[in-house]
Amino acid sequence: MPLYTDELVGAFVTPPIALPQLVPSRTCLQCDVCCRFPDPDSALRPYFTENEITRALTGGVKKTAFPNQRGSQVILAPEPHGDGYLCPAFDAANSTCRIYEQRPLDCQLYPLALMWDEPHDQVLLGWDTKCPFMREEIPREIQCHADRVMALLDQPGIRDQVVANPRLIGRFQEEVVVLAHLPCLTEAVAGQWGPAPLHRLTLDDIPRVTTALDQSGWCRTQSLAAYSPVYHYMWNGLLAYWCMELQGAFCLFAQSPDGWFMPLPPIGAGSIDAPLCDAMELLRRWNGDSPVSRVENVPSQLVPELERLGYRLTPKEPDYLYRATDLAALAGDRYKSQRALCNRFEREQSFEMDSYRVSDRQDCRALLADWSRQKRAEGLEAFGAILLTDAAPAHEVIWSQASALRVTGRIVTTHGRLCAYTFGYWLTSATFCVLLEVTDRTLPGLAQYLFRETCRTAMAEGAEYMNAMDDAGLPGLRASKQAYHPLMLIPNFVASPARES
Ligand code: SF4
Structure with missing residues (x-):
């Protein structure tokens, strides 16, 4: 395919592939299905390849819509006057x-869709029954259209694009009617990525991750907060999370702008030796010899085993673990300042505390925007500002999927206005992890009050320990976590393959 220079971005990009369209545009303009999504982490949000991202940027889509400039699903924007989410290229x-002529292959295919079959070993072409036109259209025309598209998918230009971007192939979906198996594409994808089926992490995988964690025995009262599916799933809107079974173990992979890594060691009942060896082989294949190949969140009990296997272990920020009784009581001199702030908030404010409901989502969004502004105005360090920007899609996932993810949330309102929210989850029946906490920083004592009440509620429900996660290396966050006098810092390591000298 010929290259041309794009004047605006000064980069060489390939021109867009043009697939034939079956649905007439007048039908599309009257429909309210495409380009709108119920959830921020919707599996059907479009995937843009590197070239397609370059073209979308020239069409005015913001760079921040793409967490990985080398190819990623787009980050959806909340609908301004509704509960759903929009593609940022959509003009409501x-x-x-807004980039129709330059829209990605994923969108050009629709209402056809590429997906894996249920066991994840064959690529299929199907049509989405959610498209109203496809529901009414006669099957023969759909089949003719699919035949034309299949012939194009077998051409090297398009096939190579799909092989290089396997996220274009979605997970099996019941509402997508299967039209054909694509053996050539299946073979080409397996040739590049390996025969074992790698698939996107979705909500359906959460029970499997939970079972594997239970079997691994690493999820204990004093374990890292990362030993829970929600800890990873919440980033699914920003990074691309994938999973696969390797040698009987469940392996999680994350695709970051720098390359692929494992956010957890292989998890399951058996030894990690063989699955880790296979997983590292895949990372080498995908990343080349880039140092990005690594395993994150390695607990201390695995360190001797990984050292024996020849990995380099580097400590990273530990989790802060507290005794629940300490934080619920805030007794004694060492908690004097936090106690005073709680008292001040109770004395000065008229407020209510309640359980979070999905209908609070808009108010949470407004509070997060205010809180981010307040933090920046206070002179947040550059790394902290980046973390804040990255965190917004993760908050969206939690607001919309809290109950499916078994995350509990609480909100505080003053005079009917939402001024704080917090979310957390049970790591074990004795350890509650505080996942998110956002408060209006103009209300003195609110943050301390909310944290204490979260601990009191968790303790009443059986918590002996509170895990407040790590401090991300931010000095301000470290100081405030230390000020609560942790019972222990849970060590956390990164394992990297030893470099050949
Ligand atoms: S890129 Fe265009 S066609 Fe594709 S989802 Fe976004 S708005 Fe719709």
């Missing part, structure tokens, strides 16, 4: 795509 005022 006139229901059109």
Whole structure:
């Protein structure tokens, strides 16, 4: 395919592939399905390849919509006057795509879709029954259209694009009617990525991750907060999370802008030796010899085993673990300042505390925006500002999927206005992890009050320990976590393959 220079970005990009369209545009303009999504982590949000991202940027889509400039699903924007989410290229005022001529292959295919079969070993072409036109259209026309598209998918240009971007192939979905198996594409994908089926992490995988964690025995009262599926799943809107079974172990992979890594060691009942060896082989294949190949969140009990296997272990920020009784009581001199702030908040404010409901999502969004502004105005360090920007899609996932993810949330309102929220989850029946906490920083004592009440509620429900996660290396966060006098810092390591000298 010929290259051309794009004047605006000064980069060489390939021109967009043009697939034939079956649905007439007048039908599309009247429909309210495409380009709109119920959840921020919707599996159907479009995937943009590197070239498609370059073209979308020239079409005015912001760089921040793409967590990985080398290819990623787009980050959806909350609908301004509704509960759902929109593709950032969608113009809601006139229901059109602002980059229609440059839209990605994923969108050009629709309402056809590439997906894996249920056991994840064959690539299929199907059509989405959610498209109203496809529901009414006669099957023969759909099949003819699919035949034309299949012929194009077998051409090297398009096939190579799909092989290089396997996220274009979605997970099996019941509402997508299967039209054909694509053996050539299946073979080409297996040739590049290996025969073992790698698939995107979705909500359906959460029970499997939980079972594997239970079997591994690493999820204990004093374990890292990362030994829970929600800890990883919440980043699924920002990074690309994938999973696969290797040698009987469940392996989680994350695709970051720098390359692929494992956010957890292989998990399951058996030894990690063989699955880790296979997983590292895959990382080498995907990343080359880039140092990005690594395993994160390695607990201390695995360190001797990984050292024996020849890995380099580097400590990273530990988790802060507290005794629940300490934080619920805030008794004694060492908690004097936190206690005073709680008292001040109770004395000065008229407020209510309640359980989070999905209908609070808009108010949470407004508070997060205010809180981010307040933090920046206070002179947040550059790394902290980046973390804040990255965190917004993760908060969106929690707001919309809290109950499916078994995350509990509480909100505080003053005079009917939401001024704080917090979310957390049970790591074990005795350890509660505080996942998110956002408070209006103009209300003195609110943060301390909310944290104490979270601990009191958790303790009433059986918590002996509170895990407040790590401090991300931010000095301000470290100081405030230390000020609560942790019972222990849970060691956390990164394992990297030893470099050949
Ligand atoms: S890129 Fe265009 S066609 Fe594709 S989802 Fe976004 S708005 Fe719709």
